[in-house]
Amino acid sequence: MNFVDLDPALRPLIESHLDPADRELLNPVLTALGADAAARLAPLADVADKNPPTLAQFDREGDRVDTIDYHASYQELQKAAYEEYGLSALSHRGLHGWEEVPPHLIKYILSYVFVQAEFGLACPVSMTDAAARTLRKFGEGPKVAEAVDRLISTDPDSRWTGAMFMTEIQAGTDIARTETVAEREGEDWVLSGRKWFASNPDADIILTLARYPGGDETTRGVGLFMLPKHLADGSKNSYVIDRLKDKLGTRSMPSGEITLNRAHAIQIGDLDRGFRQMAEMVNTSRLSNAMRSTALMRRSINEALAHARKRVVFGRPLVDAPLMRMTLLPLQAEAEAALGLVFHAGDTLQRADAGDKSAAAQIRVLTPLAKHYICKRARFVTGEAMEVRGGRGYIEEWPDARLVRDSHLGSIWEGSSNVIALDVLRCMRKQNTHHLLAPTMTEKLGDISDAEAGHEVRELLSRWEAIVDRGDAILAAEPDAAEALIGGYADSLAQLIMATLLLEQADVEASRDGNWRKLLVARTFIGGNILGDETAVVSALAHFEDIIDGNTIPREALATTPAPVA
Incomplete structure (x- = not known):
């Protein structure tokens, strides 16, 4: 089985959107990933989901270490995503035969296939990619340059992962209520405060927000900072992981609560534009959210079709029942419509990055539109597909329940649906x-x-x-x-x-x-x-x-x- 071969919409869209040279380079890696995702990565994801990471706050000597232990299945998935397929690096460097950076669509296409196997890991992969993009755009200096080089590396001995710590108990949507504070210490800063929901909490590089001296009470009073996991001398930076979250979905990937205790940080960009600069990372992740939700739709439909074709009810395959076909065909149309929007958004982002002002304005609104609609529809599509399998679909031994659980996060990550809709309104007004x-x-x-x-x-x-x-x-x-x-x-x-x-x-x-x-x-x-x-x-x-x-x-x-x- 190959996930690419099961998708009737993917290759025709690729032929429409990529030139022949890019298609020639993409085809072998896409075919390999499609088979790998079905045969190896999806079973690994099932195991990782049932063996979530654990936090060891102290070592046997009683020293604070905050080490997160991952199951071997998740570690193999990490190796595939970061090293074998370079999903977080594809927006920044040539891979898989490309001498230069490939079109944005290459990343979205390969990630779309990967996510059909494993959804949770796609969050840190996306944040690593987005952190590198944000640092390249707004950061400067040798420490930032090293961080970017490591974030886009596929070398297991040098690669880093990224994260963003934004949410606080009182400041989720309302960033102006951020209470974490930044104080000057030499050329850099130290941060103190608590971050309440931080995915990939043991990342090597974190982008976070904090109030700076003299800033006002609006979002302009919040600066953007880069927080390294380790200091130049190799010692651990001054923050701790208080606990890991017990989540509905994405159980394979850790999310935690963080306390910063005068943690060393480096200023990124202009202090009074911290939130706007962080929005670069958030918007990149939002489009990836839409792509990931589309992938969940596709996988869930594959599962429903496989069951309906095999299951015999009242003397004939379930898939031959008119009402079942009336259920499945609209789900197929939803998935293909979502994939088309992801392709169009990826193309528009490419033109925006090349300096097209109209494309830049359009991707600014296409991103929240895609996240708002596709992520909500994924909850419906995965739920309907699970119902096709009936009682089996509700049992955790099958992938349907995991797909449903994971699908609910797309509408919450990087802004819940109401926040995203208000962002659409903001784009229209502006x-x-x-x-x-x-x-x-x-x-x-x-x-x-x-x-x-x-x-x-x-x-x-x-x-x-x-x-x-x-x-x-x-x-x-x-x-x-x-x-x-x-x-x-x-x-x-x-x-x-x-x-x-x-x-x-x-x-x-x-x-x-x-x-x-x-x-x-x-x-x-x-x-x-x-x-x-x-x-x-x-x-x-x-x-x-x-x-x-x-x-x-x-x-x-x-x-x-x-x-x-x-």
Whole structure:
């Protein structure tokens, strides 16, 4: 079994978004990872989930050590992620045959396949990547340079991992309430305070926030600091891990509570822009959150399909039951729509990093939109997929329960859904980002040449006009009303973007491959999520097996699959 081969949407999207040279380099490592994730990494993840890390605060002499002991299964997963596949380094250096840094999409594609096996480790992998990006952008000096070099290393003897310590008991969403304080000590700083939820707490390099002398009471009074695990002389920095969290999911990866006791730290960037600079790390992690949730959807659907095809109920395979197909096909459409948005966001980030100002504004809002919608939908998709397996799915010997438990974290990490929705509102107020997204998406719709998609194109064009007006009305509303409405609006906007991208890809696959499969996926998503018309899903059920398996559906086959009536 190969996770890549089980995914009918992945390779066609790769062909659409990467040039031939990048595809040639990607293909061997992608194929190897797909097989490795299914055969080796997924069983290791099952074992790691049931053998969580433990904290040893003292050694046998009574000295404070705060050592986290990991099960061998998790250590092997770490080796695969950081060293064999270099997932945290791919945004920063050439690997796997690339002499230069590969496109951002390479990291997201490989990480997407890896996460289908193991979700928890993806958090420190993402934070390591994001820490290096943030330090490269805002840090300076030899200590920062060494940290970056080690964070992007794949050498087991020199590589470091990264983390961010932001959350305090009274200051989760409201960073202005941060109580950790920074005091000058020579050229650097010492930090004192408590961080209440810190994942990967034994990381080698931590980025954290603290109040600095003379700062005001807003987020401008919070500076960004780099906290090394060890000092230059090799001694441990002055902070302790008070305890590890007992969590619903991501049990393989530790999260803990930290007390800083005049811990040595290095200032990163301008003191009064600490929160804005930390947002660089947070936003990078938010997009990775959407990717990881998409991976959970894909794995859970694979599990549901495997069961439904094997299970015989009332004399026939469960997968042949019309109601079961009506359950599974919309889940497939959700997963493909999410993956399309991840690809589009990765492309947009690439253009933003290259200096495209419009792309920079759009990725600023695409990131929270993707996190808000995809992470919430992953909870639904994994839950529905678990139900397909019935009582077995509820039992921890099968992966379904772990996938459901892990799926709930995406909506919480780096800001809960309400926080993320308010970030969307902030983008709209500052840059009218709904007005930036609309012409980008309507241009895509206008370029679609396939007449078979005409009905859906017309529907979406109409809805783009309406959703811009709806956004303008929210901006014109009283602040309390705007905040109350933005969650639903964010979901509607995300769905419309995903539907547009599905139709765009459907047009590509029809003209390039002579395959109308993706159009049926798009109709399923649009009918079920935007038009509220289940007949579109029912019509597509005639080609259920071909859609699920990624087979070619010729144009003439659509004659038996009429477009839904508006």
